[in-house]
Amino acid sequence: MRGQVALVSGGANGIGRAVVERFLAEGACVGVLDRQPDALHDLRAEWSDRLVVVGGDVRDAAAHEAVLDATSQSFGPVDTYVANAGIHDMWTRLEDIPTDQLPAAFHELFTVDVLGYLLGARRMASALRAARGSMIFTASSSSRYAGGGGALYVAAKHAVVGLVRQLAHELAPDVRVNAIAPGATATGLSGLSDSEVGRGRLDERPGLMDRVAETVPLGFVAEPADHAALYVLLASATEAPFVTGAVLPSDGGLDVRRS
Numbered sequence: 001m002r003g004q005v006a007l008v009s010g011g012a013n014g015i016g017r018a019v020v021e022r023f024l025a026e027g028a029c030v031g032v033l034d035r036q037p038d039a040l041h042d043l044r045a046e047w048s049d050r051l052v053v054v055g056g057d058v059r060d061a062a063a064h065e066a067v068l069d070a071t072s073q074s075f076g077p078v079d080t081y082v083a084n085a086g087i088h089d090m091w092t093r094l095e096d097i098p099t100d101q102l103p104a105a106f107h108e109l110f111t112v113d114v115l116g117y118l119l120g121a122r123r124m125a126s127a128l129r130a131a132r133g134s135m136i137f138t139a140s141s142s143s144r145y146a147g148g149g150g151a152l153y154v155a156a157k158h159a160v161v162g163l164v165r166q167l168a169h170e171l172a173p174d175v176r177v178n179a180i181a182p183g184a185t186a187t188g189l190s191g192l193s194d195s196e197v198g199r200g201r202l203d204e205r206p207g208l209m210d211r212v213a214e215t216v217p218l219g220f221v222a223e224p225a226d227h228a229a230l231y232v233l234l235a236s237a238t239e240a241p242f243v244t245g246a247v248l249p250s251d252g253g254l255d256v257r258r259s
């Protein structure tokens, strides 16, 4: 990726951070938008010449503007946009959401996981057209199957697939638009905070990952870095020049599970 300039939302922790680290190791310059910019303090010290970090919320259009400005002013035109920042609903079933809480829970989950991707894509589209670059969305096994979240998360991650397909259509032939669909991955993915339901973090649930690993054909839960090379592949105009509108699973083989 030497010579490439990438922008990653939600790049301070988890899967996004693994993508940032891998892009840097591959020679790219990287801009990050995250609401926890301090989590990248160590990486920023190590890679000060090729990493810029902007604190902000993906629900705020001005934050996308700010990170694009900061990244292109530091490194030149951006050619790769990774939309990745997201939250979960902690498997809250629809019947367990009090009706009066549902609008707030829906609003929070969909504004972060869907509107955040839309705002980012809207801002990056013209820059990526000029660079003939690519967008890569972090989808999920919940973009393809039930049970990896509650109704809100699964619906939102299915929406991401529609977004990828439509943007691949709208932005062709200038920009390739694809997604990675990770399965269970050991991160501190956050739940909701604006309503009384769906709160917490993935890594606060003792034994969860061991139980999930038993349902994965390959028998383990991924580490964030296990997905990173797929983002490098999709970001490459020479290694994946004919790939657009694709959702690549990285889920330990959920399509072939026996039960």
Ligand code: NAD
Pocket (backbone or CB within 6 Å): 009, 010, 011, 012, 013, 014, 015, 016, 033, 034, 035, 036, 056, 057, 058, 059, 084, 085, 086, 087, 112, 138, 139, 140, 141, 142, 181, 182, 183, 184, 185, 186, 187, 188, 189, 190, 202
């Ligand atoms: P994570 O919490 O480790 O990382 C998410 C990052 O996004 C964090 O740095 C967080 O600060 C940032 N973020 C969250 N909301 C934000 C907002 N409103 N504005 C700005 N930044 C915000 O979680 P993760 O598991 O690495 O999740 C990354 C993506 O991967 C999400 O889209 C998630 O849905 C998806 N995913 C995760 C798993 C899993 O099992 N962990 C599986 C499939 C897909």
